[in-house]
Amino acid sequence: MVSVDDFRRKAAEAIADARMQGALERATAKFREGRTRALAELPDADALRDHFKRVRAATLARLAEHLETFEQNALAAGAQVHWCETAEDAARLITALAAQHGARLAVKSKSMTTEEIHLNHALEAANVQPVETDLGEWIIQLAHEPPSHIIGPAIHKTREQVAALFSREVGRPLPPDDVGVLTAEARRLLREKFLAAGIGISGVNVAVAETGSVVLVTNEGNGRMVTSVPPVHVAVMGIEKIVPTWRDAAAWLALLARSATGQPMSIYTSVITGPARAEDPDGPREVHIVILDNGRSRALASPFEEALQCIRCGACLNVCPVYREAGGHAYGNPYSGPIGAIVAPLLFGVEAMSGLPQASTLCGACLDVCPARIDIPRMLLEWRAVEVERRLVPWYERVGERLAAWVLAHPRLLRLVRRLAATGQRLFLRDGQIRLPGRWHPAGERDLPALASRPFRDWWRENA
Amino acid sequence: MQRVALFVTCLVDQVMPEIGIATVRLLRAAGCEVVFPEAQTCCGQPFFNSGFRPEARRLAERTIAAFEPFDAVVAPSGSCTTMLRVEYPHLLGDRPGWAHRARELAAKTYELSEFLTQVLDWDPPRRVAGVRVAYHDSCHMCRLLGLREPPRDALRRAGYDLVEMQEPDRCCGFGGLFSVRMPEVSNAMTAEKLAQATDTGAHVLATADPGCLMQMRGLARERVRIEHIATLLAASLEA
Numbered sequence: 183m184v185s186v187d188d189f190r191r192k193a194a195e196a197i198a199d200a201r202m203q204g205a206l207e208r209a210t211a212k213f214r215e216g217r218t219r220a221l222a223e224l225p226d227a228d229a230l231r232d233h234f235k236r237v238r239a240a241t242l243a244r245l246a247e248h249l250e251t252f253e254q255n256a257l258a259a260g261a262q263v264h265w266c267e268t269a270e271d272a273a274r275l276i277t278a279l280a281a282q283h284g285a286r287l288a289v290k291s292k293s294m295t296t297e298e299i300h301l302n303h304a305l306e307a308a309n310v311q312p313v314e315t316d317l318g319e320w321i322i323q324l325a326h327e328p329p330s331h332i333i334g335p336a337i338h339k340t341r342e343q344v345a346a347l348f349s350r351e352v353g354r355p356l357p358p359d360d361v362g363v364l365t366a367e368a369r370r371l372l373r374e375k376f377l378a379a380g381i382g383i384s385g386v387n388v389a390v391a392e393t394g395s396v397v398l399v400t401n402e403g404n405g406r407m408v409t410s411v412p413p414v415h416v417a418v419m420g421i422e423k424i425v426p427t428w429r430d431a432a433a434w435l436a437l438l439a440r441s442a443t444g445q446p447m448s449i450y451t452s453v454i455t456g457p458a459r460a461e462d463p464d465g466p467r468e469v470h471i472v473i474l475d476n477g478r479s480r481a482l483a484s485p486f487e488e489a490l491q492c493i494r495c496g497a498c499l500n501v502c503p504v505y506r507e508a509g510g511h512a513y514g515n516p517y518s519g520p521i522g523a524i525v526a527p528l529l530f531g532v533e534a535m536s537g538l539p540q541a542s543t544l545c546g547a548c549l550d551v552c553p554a555r556i557d558i559p560r561m562l563l564e565w566r567a568v569e570v571e572r573r574l575v576p577w578y579e580r581v582g583e584r585l586a587a588w589v590l591a592h593p594r595l596l597r598l599v600r601r602l603a604a605t606g607q608r609l610f611l612r613d614g615q616i617r618l619p620g621r622w623h624p625a626g627e628r629d630l631p632a633l634a635s636r637p638f639r640d641w642w643r644e645n646a
Numbered sequence: 647m648q649r650v651a652l653f654v655t656c657l658v659d660q661v662m663p664e665i666g667i668a669t670v671r672l673l674r675a676a677g678c679e680v681v682f683p684e685a686q687t688c689c690g691q692p693f694f695n696s697g698f699r700p701e702a703r704r705l706a707e708r709t710i711a712a713f714e715p716f717d718a719v720v721a722p723s724g725s726c727t728t729m730l731r732v733e734y735p736h737l738l739g740d741r742p743g744w745a746h747r748a749r750e751l752a753a754k755t756y757e758l759s760e761f762l763t764q765v766l767d768w769d770p771p772r773r774v775a776g777v778r779v780a781y782h783d784s785c786h787m788c789r790l791l792g793l794r795e796p797p798r799d800a801l802r803r804a805g806y807d808l809v810e811m812q813e814p815d816r817c818c819g820f821g822g823l824f825s826v827r828m829p830e831v832s833n834a835m836t837a838e839k840l841a842q843a844t845d846t847g848a849h850v851l852a853t854a855d856p857g858c859l860m861q862m863r864g865l866a867r868e869r870v871r872i873e874h875i876a877t878l879l880a881a882s883l884e885a
Contacts, residue, residue, distance in 0.1 A: 186827055194830040503817040507834040541828065543821025543835075544695060545785035566697030575697070583693060587701035590656065590688040591708055600660060626829035628836070628864035631661050638654050638663035642682045645670070 184514035184526070189537040193508035202338045206509055209337045213500040216444020217551065223446070224436075234433050235555045238491035241425060245482065248391045248424050249473065255394025259456030261469040269299035269476050276301060276383065276416055277308045279470060283414050285310055285380025289372075291400060291408040292316035293385025294332060294494060295418045295474060297516035298529065301383070312383075313375045315404040317368060324351055330510030330518060332496040333442045338509055372404065382412035382466065386419035388434045388493070389471075391426050395455040396471060399435065399448035406452045415466040417454065421478050422490040434493060437553035441495035477529045485564045489524045491554040498548035498558060504541055513538060520548035520558045527565055536574045539565035604633045648766070650678045651716035653709075653730070653755070655723045656688040657856040665856060668880035669722045669758055675883050676768040685712040691729040694737065695822050703741070706734050710747050718765075719755040722876045724787025724854045727757040732790050757787060759797040759854055759875055770882035773805030779878065780848035781808060782839065782862070783815040784855035797854045797875050804882035806852075811842045818853075820861035836865045844870050852878055 196202055221227040241248055253263045266272035280288060288310050290296065302312045302323075314323045318336040322329055324347045329335030336344070345358035352367055384405060386396045396417045398405040409415045425431050439445040458465025481487050499505045499519030510518035515526045515535070523538035532539070539562050548558045569575055589595050610616050615629040624630075650673055654666040673680045690705030709730065713719050721727045731752045738744040762768040781798055788794045794815075802808055819825065819835030826832075840862060843851045851872045853859050862872045 190828050190830060193828065197830055197834045503819070503835050503838075504831055507831050507838075540824070541831070543785065543817050543819065543824050543832075545817035545821070546789040547785075547815075547817070550789065563695065563697065566695070567699050568697070570697040570699075579696075583696060583698045583701060587690075587693050587698065587705060591704055593685060593687055596687055624826040624829065625864065626833050628825075628829065628833055628861070629867075630864065631860055633660055634663045636663065638659040638666035639682070639684060641663055641667055642670075642684075645667075646682065 184512075184535050184537045186537040186540050188514060189508070189512050189541050192512035192514070193541075196338075196509035196512060197507055201340055201343075202509060203507075205338050205340050206506060209331075209334055210500040210506055213334070213443060213496070217441055217497055217500070218444075220440035220444040220446060224440070227440075230433065230437065231553055231555055234437055234553060235491065237425070237430050237433060238554050239488075241430070242422065242482065242487060242490055245421065245424070248426050249421060251426070252389055252391040252394055252424055253473075255392065256456070256471055257394070259394050260459075261394065261456045261471050264470060264472045266472055266474050267476070269474075272299045272418065272472050272474050272476070273301050273304035275472065276418070277304050277310070279414065279416060280305065280310045280381045281308060283380055285412075285414070287375065287379045288312045288381045288383055289375050289379040289408050289412060290314050290319070291382070291384040291398065291405040292319045292335070293383070293418055294329070294516045295385050295420055296383060297329060298476065299418075299474070301418075310381075313372075313379070315372050315375065315402075315408055316400065317365070317402055317404075320368065320372070321347060324348075328511065329516055331499055332494050332516075332518065332522075334496070338511070372407075376407045376411045379412045381414045381416065382408040382410075383416045383418070384408050386417050386423050386471075387438065388431050389419055389424045390428055390431050391424060392428065393455055395453050397431060397435070398452045398454070399438065399450065400452075401443070401445075401449045403450050405450055409452060409454055410465050413466055414468045414470070415454070415457075416470045416472060418472045418474060421473055421475050422492075438493050438495050441493075441497040441551065441553045481528050486524065486528055486561055488554075488556050489521070489528060489561060491556050492521050492525065493553065495553060497551040497553065501547040501551050502542075503545060503547065504543065508541065512541070520562075521552075521556070524558060524561045524565065532565060532568055532572070533574060536569055539569060600633065600637065604635070607632055648678045649681060649717060650761075651681045651683055651713055651719045653686060653689070653713065653719050653721040653726065654682065655721060655726045655856060657860065658722060661860065662856055662874070665722050665874045665876050668874070668876040669720070671880050671883060672758070672762065672876060673720065675771065676762060676766050678766075681716065683712045683716075689726045689729040690737075691726060691733070692822050694729065694733060699737070703737055706737055706748070707744060710734065710738075710744070710751050713751055713755075714747065717754060718761070719751065720758055720761045721755065722758045722854070722874065723856055724757050724784040724791065724793065725857055727755055728786035728790045730755045732786075757791065757793055757796070757854060759800040759879075760791075760793050762879070763796045763799045763803070768800075768803070770804045770879070770885075772882055772885040774878075774882050774885045775805055777806050777850060778809055778846075778848045779806040779850045779852050780811045780843050780846045781814060781875075782811075782818060782843070782851055782853040782858060784853055784858045785815070785817050787854055788815050793854075797852070800875060800879055801852060804879050805885065806878065809846045809848050811846045811848075813842060816842070818858045818861050820857045822857065825861060832861075833865060836861055840866055840869060850878065
């Protein structure tokens, strides 16, 4: 549940945490600068974004067809394909696969989708230890925290906090100022996990229908370890993560890395087309692809369909002035930031996520940077209208808004109400500002302006 | 002489009439006959942005009816101009009888600095000197209307020394009801904005939006003076 009050409370905690504010500001600034630079290097980034938006829309218009083509080709390549309608279905299926292969340890490569279906909890309950192998994911796993950013899950942590977590894990103090030592320790510990794991679980950045392949991008190489060292690989993808052709995948990957981290391409791009062949020296014996709906198909042919065009680059988070103050945890689900405020109500129900569509000033910075030009502000407005219709806003707001609109539609009444208010406000006026007792003050420490002694229209009558 | 209908906006009418008065003086100095249709109240934006569509529609229809008789409508507010120009055609797009009227109003509505510099090619009679101004781009005006240059151009023509802050188009934190629904986040955003503005060493922080103005003044205290472009530009009439 994330109501307006929940968001407010969590955001206020983040705002009060000076360390977290510093970490957030530094990291998002780095991502923003990287994105601007990387897109400027393209001959015509805007044309590529327009093209990509069309590709995404056209793919979604015939989604079922592309998914079926994908399934046929994935099966032909020797992979097994599973369709899961709900989060529970998917978590149960993957846990059963782990049990079937006697796995006690599962290595994972960063996947928001497995976060969405609470896979780690399900695995732990079934006595399988999940280990995140993306450095950021591992950090927050050690800290027992959820991710706070779509591509930088530990964006809110400082180097000192990371060193403390790693020191606890290795059982001796590690120097916070030596990144080399920290990463070497992480590498050593994670290598042991890769070799011991009975199953590897990954997300899918993009799936390609024409060959039945799944593509995974990482910057640390952990993706290829997860998908090739353990005997079984399970890839989890949302139904929207698909393109018809490799040509479309190329546009996806070019925009993803540039929008996310400012790289022309991520360091590692792994393509998995079925399990290892007889002639392959290594690779998993089984590849399972889980195609997850979990509420996504409800968005098709709705005002929210565009949200399915998202490729999870996180660019909208980095520019969002609300995210930059509130941090990702305020969003209370794996999908934070502006796109999260659209997607989370789709996946988890707007009743449970009613605060998120309100966590925006509709400033539009997200639309400016989205590689697929998803009109996030317009969908936030749609969610707000849905919230009013379903009576998810407090009664006093509904009454207040309707009363205010009624008064504003009747100028004579407005004049009367104004006169009453102008008299009433005198009780609370100091230096031309309204000072209400703290508890009643709606704006925190911000001063509220008073009604003018004379409205403009009175001046006009004398000066027309 | 061009006849211009003034959309004064509810916030200006009720809270900051000096912005409306400055707007009238500017338009008159630029050679316009100004009309104030008294049936106008609010453009409906607060209701539209909160999801109260029927209420927003009712106010939109009122506004359209009030301004229909005129050839040009000018508002001293980027966000209200956006409401009339961009959102009315959306909001009333499927209403028989109204869709067309909404588009007609949209086509003749201008934000003040846009009207002064781009339609009238206005140059002030006198110029202000020695005042350093940073300009805050209000979100709707710069992103949905694409008006980044006109307010800067108008300020320069009036003689102000323009300085740029680090993120001139970073939201000030207002967002209408957002500012009271989530005051902590809203105020933190405003504090960032004010810090970036004071970093420039500007004497004045200017904006074309009464909403942003109200928000930023609420936290600025003595740190920096915040003014609407209308009052700044009007100062050039008597500099």
